[in-house]
Amino acid sequence: ITINAETNTISLELSEKELQERKKSWTAPQLKFKKGILYKYAKSVSSASKGCVTDEF
Structure with a gap:
């Protein structure tokens, strides 16, 4: 996760596949x-x- 206070952005640096796998296993x-x-x-x-x-x- 990258937080940039100057541009007011938060970026998640994961592939879509990894994100979907994490969502499936989360409770x-x-x-x-x-x-x-x-x-x-x-x-x-x-x-x-x-x-x-x-x-x-």
Whole structure:
């Protein structure tokens, strides 16, 4: 991963094949919290790429 603060870019230096292989083997980690506000937050908020909204749930 290359981060260039001058051009405001982030580049991933992997081939498309390698990226697809990594995506296939990736699984989401288990939540560290089983109760409380952090648990509620983690269960109800979507990812930043989707706007972190809670309306979808």
